[in-house]
Amino acid sequence: MNSVLKLILDGEALDTAQIGKILGLGAEAVDRELAALRKQGVLLGMRPVLNPSYESEHRVRAVIEIKIRTEGVGGFDGIAERISSFEQVESCYLMSGGYDLLVVVTADNLYKVAGFVHERLARIDGVQGTSTHFFLRAYKKEGFIVEAEGSRRDQPSVSP
């Protein structure tokens, strides 16, 4: 794997200058690598991972299972791409199993999520049914444990 990508995926908060120093490359070389990864479509973007309790002061998140009918509406892709284009939609996946699309949405409040489901999703030709689940609390997000209570609190800071 690309060494820059490997380091980013480790999840440490490092800027390009730090990454450059660690890999012995220099910040410009790291920027070039990142640009190349974007151009190749490998790296779609980089966002901070926020503690959900901070986010939820302002936002609610829900996961919506969607069943779709594909006849006469252009197949899965057409519908999935249409749903993905809504700004409320954070992620959209085609799934195997009891439903077809899994959509994660964020909105300012519960009513806005409800409005999105009723007024947007349900009106799309081909959407047969939805089932909406609200996130209540996060324990782990994007590989980071949320609020691990001082798991290493008693570890000595110097030891033999």
Added chain:
Amino acid sequence: MDSSGRFVARHVATLPKSGIRDFFAIVSKMKDAVSLGIGEPDFVTPYHIREAAISSLEKGRTSYTDNRGTQQFREEVSRYVAKHYGPEYDPETEILGTIGVSEALDILLRATLNPGDKVLYHEPCYVSYAPSVALCHAEAIPIRTVSADQFALDPAALRAAWQPGCKLLVLNFPTNPTGGTADRAKLEAIAKFAIEKDLLVASDEIYSELTFEGDHVSIASLPGMRERTVFLHGFSKAFAMTGFRIGYACGPAAVIDGMLKVHQYGIMCAPIMSQEAAVEALRNGRDSMLHMRDKYRERRDFIVRRFNELGLRCHLPRGAFYAFPDITSTGMDSMTFAQKLLEQQKVAMVPGTAFGAAGAGFCRASFSTSYEKIHEAGERIARFLDTLPRR
């Protein structure tokens, strides 16, 4: 201070305190300190190993075990040691489960040393070797290892240090704090000498899985050595299980039997849940261990390059997770350097002298920590060095 000191035995009263304790006291009170002083993995024990311990508790397995450890534990140890190190040990008579290598070494010394016996060991080394020997009313004889030799033990230095009365040789490869290792040729020369002088060898191989350069060779696997070597190993470093306090000793039956006597009166047995977690580590922990080893190697390469860029000459440690830079270019001794660095830039490194006189002029920096911390420590050390008069 109360007056109860008069009750403390002379040989304990005169024992120096570990040089690491003073640093710990300062760093633990300091805010924003970056510590490169932690001598344990920064990984949490792999989940499947933790789960084995949880499962042990859930099943209500909370009793004592056989003094030597459970049958299953000893059998797994026997298989693992044979597969990765060579020698085959009988789980019935030649393997003993202990509270880490620390206990294993302690009971080995107590089971084998008579007052006045002499013990050879290479320095710089883990902090407990010489004090543990002193607690047995025996005499510890250091053999200096040097940076030019990447802190491997020179068989000629061993021969020069030997004197009548030497009974035991303690080896630790890869070495804490230097990352020194010993290749087959060196070990063969050491083995030959041990046979010539009829020495018992205690081989502390706690860091052996964390060997980055070449293959680790155990002296116990060399011809004529199995019958005079006690192989000491544990789970703390390779499997990130320091808090489980679990290790083992493998060796000739009569010596293990002597150790068992000390162990059964002093300890009884290692905790059963730790033994069960250890079994899981031996059976299924290899992938997690290799993953952690790769991470250590990457961090090693960074920290060693950084020290050298900063003008602190640093050899490439071949194993363990410590860099051991030479700080003599600053004109300071190890303790002064470590103290000033801590006071002025809040970076904790352990002075080399904490690991014996041969560590003078060096400091130990653990790279078992995040890139972010190593990077930050590097920046702070650079600022610290900038404040020093040009030499």
